[in-house]
Amino acid sequence: MQQLILLTCSPDETEVLGQQLGSLVSAGIFIALCGELGGGKTCFTRGVVAGAAPQSSHLVASPTFAIMNEYPGITPIYHFDFYRFASCHEIAELGFEDYFQGHGICIAEWAEKLDELLPRERLEITFEHAGDDRRRITFTACGSVHETLLERVAGVVSPRKTLT
Numbered sequence: 326m327q328q329l330i331l332l333t334c335s336p337d338e339t340e341v342l343g344q345q346l347g348s349l350v351s352a353g354i355f356i357a358l359c360g361e362l363g364g365g366k367t368c369f370t371r372g373v374v375a376g377a378a379p380q381s382s383h384l385v386a387s388p389t390f391a392i393m394n395e396y397p398g399i400t401p402i403y404h405f406d407f408y409r410f411a412s413c414h415e416i417a418e419l420g421f422e423d424y425f426q427g428h429g430i431c432i433a434e435w436a437e438k439l440d441e442l443l444p445r446e447r448l449e450i451t452f453e454h455a456g457d458d459r460r461r462i463t464f465t466a467c468g469s470v471h472e473t474l475l476e477r478v479a480g481v482v483s484p485r486k487t488l489t
Contacts, residue, residue, distance in 0.1 A: 327465070327466045327472050327475050327476070328463060328464060328465050328466075329463070329464040329475055329478060329479050329482075330461065330462070330463050330464075331461075331462045331463075331464070331482060332455060332459060332460070332461055332462070333365070333459065333460045333462060334458060334459050335458045336365065336368050336458060339365045339368045339369050339372070339460055339462070340368050340369065340371055340372035340375070341372060342369065342372060342462065342482065343368070343369040343370060343371065343372020343373040343374075343375070343376065344372035344373070344375045344376040345372075345376065345478065345481050345482055346372070346373055346376065346478055347372060347373035347374060347375060347376020347377040347378075348376040348377070348481075349376075349474060349477050349478060349481070350373065350376075350377050350400075350430050350474065351400065351430070352400045352428050352429060352430065353426070353427075353428070353430075353470070354430050354431070354448065354470070354471070354474065355425055355426075355431045355433070355444045355446065355447040355448070355471075356373065356430070356431065356432045356433070356447070356448050356450060357433050357436030357437075357439070357443060357444075357447045357448070357449040357450065358370070358432065358433060358434045358435070358436055358450050358452070359435070359436055359437045359449065359450070359451045359452070360451050360452030360453060361452070361453075361454065362408075363454075364452030364453065364454065364460065365452045365460045365462070366434045366435075366452055367385070367386070367434065369450070369452070369462075370385055370404055370432050370434070371385040373402070373430075373432060374396050374398075374402055374404075377398060377400065377402060377430060378396050378397065378398025378399070378400070378401075378402055379398075380397070380398065381396035381397055381398055381402070384396055385404070390409075391406075392405065392406060392407075392409075392419070392421075393405050393406075393421065393424075400428070400429055400430055401428075401429040401430070402429060402430045402431075402432065403424045403427075403429050403430070403431045403432070404432045404434075405421060405424075405431065405432065405433040405434065406433075406434040406435060407433060407434065407435040407436065407438040407439065408434065408435045408438075410435075410438050411438075412438070412440070413438060413439050413440040413441060413442045417442060421442075422442050425442075425444050426444065436449070445467060445468060446467060446468030446470060446471055447467050447468065447471055448464060448465070448466055448467075448471045448474060448475065449464070449465040449466075449467065450462060450463070450464050450465075451463045451465070464478065
């Protein structure tokens with residue numbers, strides 16, 4: 326398991342970081358976003374969509390009430406928000422895990438609520454407030470495909486990083 330720790334200093338930097346990741350993702354990637362409210366998860370997602378499906382970037386909004394938004398592109402992007410769920414059993418009842426191993430790119434906000442539904446192969450990204458608009462963003466790759474993706478991300482991001 327590899328980790329990459331980055332610091333962004335503004336919402337714009339967080340979005341650019343997402344865009345850099347978005348330019349590298351492909352079908353079958355699962356991105357698990359974790360962290361507290363206001364941590365930058367939706368801002369980051371807007372960037373991922375801008376990188377992976379630029380024609381849909383204007384559509385990105387928090388799907389808290391819709392639960393899932395789909396963004397069209399060469400590879401569809403499924404953006405989930407599990408904030409309102411109390412347990413993974415509620416999520417399982419809706420059948421969302423069918424998307425998790427599909428032909429699209431999955432981005433799940435509040436992924437920590439997935440518990441045992443969380444795919445073993447994933448890129449887990451944790452957002453922490455680091456004062457003012459700064460965010461400490463920790464990428465953890467689980468599985469060989471996501472480890473390769475993380476290595477590619479490390480090669481394109483700004484110098485404020487630590488790869489462990």
